[in-house]
Amino acid sequence: MSVVQATSEQKYHTSLDEIDRALEELEAAKSRFQQTSLNEWMNLVESCIPTVVDSAREWVDAACQAKGIAPGSTIRAEEITAGPAAALRYLRLLHDSLKDIAKQGRPQLPGPIRQEPGGRLFVRLAPVKRRHDALLFTGTTSDAYMAAGVTAESVAVQEMPPHLSGQGGSPRISLVLGAGNVSSIAMTDTLTKIFQDGCLVLLKMNPVNEYLGPIFAKGLAPLVDAGFLRIIYGGAEAGQHAIAHKSTDEVHITGSNFSHDAIVWGPPGPEQDRRKRENDPVLDKPITSELGNVTPWIVVPGDYTEKQLQFQAENLAASVMNNVSFNCLATKVIVTWRDWPDRQRFLDKLQAIFDSTPPRQAYYPGAADRFREFAGKEPTGVPEGTLPWTLIRDINPDESPMYVERESFVCVTTETALEADSPQDFLKVAADFTENRLWGTLCAAVMVPQSFRKSGENKKLFDEFLARLRYGAIGVNQWPGLVYGLMTPPWGGHPGSTLDDPQSGVGWVHNTFLLDGIEKTITEGPLTASPKPVWFPTHKNPEPISWKLVDFYAKPSTWNLVRLLGSAVKNGL
Known part of the structure; x- marks a missing residue:
């Protein structure tokens, strides 16, 4: 069995005949997939760890070269942590869950299940003790905020997927349309589909990072050799052919809402509009998706120390600068209270970081045009091929609705100052603003001083505020990018989206505890931390x-943990 690969002369092209053969090979492997035992699934997960490790250096070097990241640059760390390190953490956590299923029938949660006064259930997802998260992510917790009606009893008896519970199930073939920005997305989406959703996968690489395809084929060689994974290349024609193929049972896409709508409803125009009105989709098979977001960073007004303001300015800067802002979770709108005394001082700190950080190569197609549109100016004063970090203060969403209705996918961040009678009233106004004005349901960050929550009434108001936010992931004093990297929380848009209004998408990936009934996750970190997080610019x-960190997930020994913590202290203070 083979993976469809290409030489440099072929420019990663897969012919339609080769796509057909890849799907035929996946069809032929369905019987083997159905007969795979839980122990064999565990062995497959475990066998992927050394092959991903062996591919890690080549993976990172290729991504850095494509993105214009020079050898020795501190930015290389982004491609490590959001590349092989993220994939290895997923594999380790999933292997833990499969071992738990084998021994106790279901994954063992890392912390308590609690019911809040409002009646909703909270299920602890991190820190994971056996992965030493309390040392790696100091002071950080993550909880699943469960849907109405979910009880501790129903969580305790949730059924496992058929292919992991000895029932075999009916294997399906999922076409995964890979993301072109963050390198681990296509891999962890693929792993989620195979190991958790019970699908064989045809992975179509995104043309932007198709150079990773041959590396992924080596990293996931155990799945390729088993016949459960095939990798293809190409543009729209290849994607359309694979989507329409009779062997493709379902589709998963990480991309834009425009790409999603073209797949589901056909090309933009009157016919697409008609199909939406009449609920007459072109696509006749299930689709899941992650489609981006106009991500807010909501600043709850209050008393912050100088150290806290500086740390959170760096945290916010990281959310903008990571991957040159070509992230669906990059902060696009900073939401402040107009009367907050530290408003301008905080924004000045952010601007100072922007001013002192060199611009980076804008590698994603169309970035310069999007910059001109959203910044309202030419990218002057920076080297050719780069774009300046840009903060636009005090926008009026009524006068400039594009900032709140469309994801720019470029390094332009705005701030809007809301009118409110008090810090307490600001919570209601901010919740209204995100619900009624901002596009997307993927994630949001909330910055809040500890002093605000000291009073019982304020704590109640803040909890109600978090409950109102319609996002799949909420980071409190924490960039939601960490939620993606933790892997135990699910990643995706807030439930309730529909095909005709998908917002940030339908369905979850990650979720290594295989938990059902989640409405959103809330991940909280400290206002300051030391050593400095590696993702800070x-x-x-x-x-x-x-x-x-890669070494530790490759071989999670005490010695590797000590080496990791020692390096964090030595290099991060």
Whole structure:
């Protein structure tokens, strides 16, 4: 069995005949997939770990070269932590869950299940003790906020997927349309579909990062050799052919809502509009998706120390600068209270980080045009091929609705100052604003001083505020990018989206505890932390720490943990 690969002369092209053969090979492997035992699934997960490790250096080097990241640059750490390190963490956590299923029938949760006064259930997802998360993500917790009606009893008896519970199930073939920005997305989407959703996968690489396809074929060689994975390349024609193929049972896409709508309803125009009105989709098979977001960073007004303001300004800067802002979770709108005394001082700190950080190569197609549209100016004063970090203060959403209705997918961040009678009233106004004005349901960040929540009434108001936010992931004093990297929380848009209004998408990936009935996750971190997180743009030497994280997930020994923590202290203070 083979993976469809291409030489450099072929420019990663897969012919339609080769796509047909790849799907035929997946069809032929369905019987083997159905007969795979839980122990064999565990062995497959475990066998992927060394092959991903062996591919890690080539993976990172290829991504850095494509994105214009120079050897020795501190930015290389991004490609490590959001590449092989993320994939290895997923594999380790999933292997833990499969071992739990084998021994106890279901994954063992890392913390308590509690019921809040409002009646909703909270299920702890992190820190994971056996992965030493309390040391790696100091002070960080993550909880699943469960849907109405979910009880502790129903969580305790949730059924496992048929292929993991000895029932075999009916294997399906899922076409995964890979993301072109963050390198681990296509891999972890593929792993989620195979191991958790019980699908064989045809992975179509995105043309932007198709150079990773041959590396992924080596990293996931155990799945390729088993016949459960095939990788293809190409543009719209290849994608359309694979989507329409009779062997493709379902589709998963990470991309834009425009791409989603073209798949589901056909090309833009009157016919697409008609199909939406009459609920007459072109696509006749299930689709799941992650489609981006106009991500807010909501600043709850209050008393912050100078150290807290500086740390959170760096945290916010990281959310904008990571991957040159070509992230669906990059902050696009900073939401403040107009009367907050520290408003301008906080924004000045953010601007100072922007001013002191060199611009980066804008590698994603169309970035310069999007910059001109959203910044309202030419990208002057920076080297050719780069774009300046841009903060636009005090926008009026009524006068400039594009900032709140469309994801720019470029390094332009705005701030809007809301009118409110008090900090308490600001919570209601901010919740109204995100619900009624901002496009997307993927994630949001909320910055809040501890002093605000000291009073019982304020704590109640803040909890009600979090309950109102319609996002799949909420980070409190934490960039939601960490939620993606933790892997135990599910990643995707808030439930309730529909095909004709998908917002940030339908369905979840990750969710290594295989938990059903989640409405959203709330991940909270401290207002300051030391050592400095490796994803901060102000970190002086994050690459050695990042490689030691890979070493730790490759071989999670006490020695590798000590080496990792020592490197974090040495390089991160």
